[in-house]
Amino acid sequence: MIVRLLLETARLACRRYDRALRAHLPGMTLGRCAVLIQLAQHERPNQAALAQILDIRPITLVRLLDRLEAGGFVERIPDPDDRRAHVLALTAKALPIIESIHDLNRKTCNDLHLGISEAEATQLRALLSRIRSELTAARLNDDPPSRPQPPAARSRELADCDDRRASDLAKGGKEPA
Secondary structure (H helix, E strand, O other): OHHHHHHHHHHHHHHHHHHHHHHHOOOOOHHHHHHHHHHHHOOOOEHHHHHHHHOOOHHHHHHHHHHHHHOOOEEEEEEOOEEEEEEEEEOOOHHHHHHHHHHHHHHHHHHOOOOOOHHHHHHHHHHHHHHHHHHHHHHHHHOOOOOOOOHHHHHHHHHHHHHHHHHHHHOOOOOOO
16 A cells, blocks of 8 residues: 555656756656766766666667767767776766756755645655665565576476466366456
């Protein structure tokens, strides 16, 4: 119930922010803004590091970077430590856009009437930060091992799963939806 409420609330807030963003900064999207803000906060990350920071797939980041680079906001510079990689840098053209994004963020947050007091907002921020920390720690513990299982072991695991499902069905269980 809490997760669903969080998702619905986040979706509504994102829609509202996206409308304001498109009105104030035509051509910008939430994703492009996130890239610019993170580049402003992290000095010359490479693409893999930025994808990890943003928690998006590398191919998604490549598409965002392509558009930002075409707009003259970002440049890819060959990484001196790894010739296969590029570090990312903001251009001078991006700096006023980043300031506009910060202004929009302040305005949007100030205009957002949540129907709660400042003390409740502070408490909510603390609770959400704690939930995020717990989920982040759980995700780190749940990440699959870096080496894939050998095919034979994976096949046995799938066969065991199919055997258990067949056994449950034979005992009168229902097929999962």
